[in-house]
Amino acid sequence: MKYWIMKSEPEVFSFQELxxxxxxxxxxxxxxxxxxxxxxxxxxxxxxxxxxxHSSCEIPGVAGIAKVSSKPYPDSTQFEKKSEYYxxxxxxxxxxxxxxxxxxxxxxxxxxxxxxxxxHKELSEMRLLQRGNRLSILPVTNKEFxxxxxxxx
DNA sequence: GCCAACGTTGGC
DNA sequence: GCCAACGTTGGC
Numbered sequence: 001m002k003y004w005i006m007k008s009e010p011e012v013f014s015f016q017e018l019x020x021x022x023x024x025x026x027x028x029x030x031x032x033x034x035x036x037x038x039x040x041x042x043x044x045x046x047x048x049x050x051x052x053x054h055s056s057c058e059i060p061g062v063a064g065i066a067k068v069s070s071k072p073y074p075d076s077t078q079f080e081k082k083s084e085y086y087x088x089x090x091x092x093x094x095x096x097x098x099x100x101x102x103x104x105x106x107x108x109x110x111x112x113x114x115x116x117x118x119x120h121k122e123l124s125e126m127r128l129l130q131r132g133n134r135l136s137i138l139p140v141t142n143k144e145f146x147x148x149x150x151x152x153x
Numbered sequence: 154g155c156c157a158a159c160g161t162t163g164g165c
Numbered sequence: 166g167c168c169a170a171c172g173t174t175g176g177c
Contacts, residue, residue, distance in 0.1 A: 007175090033160075056175055114176080132158040134174045 003145040004044065005051040005128055006066070006102065007136045015052045015063035015104075024104035029075045030085045031099060036137040041072045041098040043139075049105060051140060051148060053128070061113035062148055070101035108152030122147045 006028065008014065018026055031037055050066040074095035077085035090096040117123050127138045140148075 009175095035160095060176070134159060136174085 001142075002043065002045070002048050003051070003140040003142060004039070004048060004068075005053050005062070005138050005140050007053045007055040009056045010054040010063070011057065014054065015066070018052065018066060018102065019064075019104045019107075021104075025069055025101050026103075027070075027075070028099045028102050029077045031075070031136060032085065032087070032097065033136065036135055037098055039137045039139070040100045044068045044072070044100050046071065049145065050102060051145065052102075055136075059111070059113050059115075061111055061116065062108070062152065063111055064107050065105040065149070066102045067105045068100050069103035072098045072100050075099045108149075110152050112148055112152045116151060117148065120147065120151075 013026065018024060028040065031040065046068050048068045050068065051062045052064045052066045054060055054063050074092075075085070075097040077083040078087040078090040078095060078097045079092060080086055085097075087096055117126070118129060123129060123144055126140065126144050127133060127135075128140075
């Protein structure tokens, strides 16, 4: 069982919007970074828990808990000419971009801000907090996950 | 809006 | 295969 953190700009797609989806589920499309793709395609397993992180906003931080809810499959937006995520080098025979579905799991009582996370030495090794890190999907250790869950509840 | 850090592209 | 130029991310 692995744990993950996935970043989303709340103005584009927030944790609250995920919860409001009819099936509380959303395909995590638009990822165009190979490392992040590889996590989705090769490592993420159905049922694994995700810290849903809000980035590029007034108060960045973890907004809630989600879970992986599908096996990997091709991101359909790569084939759509009108999509901002269109990739002319991708074909249906050899798709380049894969994704998994993400489903709402649980709310946190409190939003756990980036500022808060930085205060705790228990989280000092988190990849999210290392400088220069820009990956939108990152693994989180069991201890880090539990610690953040505790901060939020 | 700035800028550090990094990923990607493309000429050679 | 190198590497400069360029683009993007994301906190501040």
